[in-house]
Amino acid sequence: MNIACQHCEVLDEGRDFKQFLDQPIFQGMIAVPVTNKQQVIQGTKSVDMVGWYPTSADLIPLGNSKGEGVKKILDYYGFSKEEAMAFGDGDNDLELLKEVGVSIAMGNGTKAVKEAASYITHSVKTDGIAYALKHFGIL
Template sequence: MNRKLIFFDIDGTIIPEDTGVIPESTKEAIKKAKENGHLVFINTGRTFSGITQPIFDLEFNGYVCGCGTHIYFDGKKIYSSVIPKEKCIETVAVLRKNKVNAFYEGDKGIYFDYSYSNPFMERAKKMLRTNGKSVEVILEDKDEVFDKCLIKFTDEDIDKKDIIMPFFEANYYCIDRGEDMWEMAQKGHSKATGIQKVCEYLGADIDDCIAIGDSTNDLDMLKAVKNSVAMGNSMESILPYCSYKTTDIKEDGIYNALVHFGII
């Protein structure tokens, strides 16, 4: 078998969103895939600073972060794209003016705006296992920028959606995560472009790539490859775009998917 490049989402694919504990079968599957000569990659909307130690402990060959904006292979950064400082400041101003729930993700940290009540922050802190930094760092430090942001509209601020979305649609690649949550990534970048850049760097064929995910922010990479896997716990809307549906994340979903494709 040709060497395969396997790209894994994190949340809902590697890590169950309810327990936050990586299944032992997932750890074993990734270890066996590497032993069999394949390359394993994280491909996540999270920026590098948002990847937690349990993921690093699995020793992936590479990391595609921030929807394809920062890519690492074998411990080296091989690609990077950042949002201009002026655009970061303008984005914070738009969200702050309208008091919309959001947090910002960058290669150097996760940033929260403490200038107004933001219940979404607490959920994000728990998921990312960090208290992060104040967004004031972005506004005051010329060397710090963010690469993307995540917005969650609530019943209290849903009326602001029509006010701020034109700004984001003009300046960002907007990914509808469902339930009024939006991921705002850099235009021209996605999990799919991340796979393409890894292939270019390694001289690999995209037909030798497998993508595994569970939600709408995985659609780009699932559509980009011939062999795409939906977790058993996936959103129904992604199923038409996947060539195989495995079992639930907590029912050996990753292990079963890699067995299906002959990886292990």
């Protein structure tokens, strides 16, 4: 099993999500049209919704983002923003791309991601990460 999924819970129609309400939730994913954001988070005070596909979004604590996460990692390890590189393809990657020196959009990325990036590589399906790493002399 993928280590990233060892603590994931899938809430389908047959399960009662209330059993998880007393546990910290760091992120959720929801399959709804991203245009329904206000309807989804209405009444919440501490949740934000960031779309990454027209019908999929991340539910995250308000004020958190991939950008905040990478800033903490860089600070912890003593790296500057300029020493960091990140790849993104969905709008949930926009904050991440702002917080690194080299921001790379995947060729299959959204228009907003491509506009935010300092470099655009090939798509995920055509080994875009390897192509970019070779371009920057890392591979």
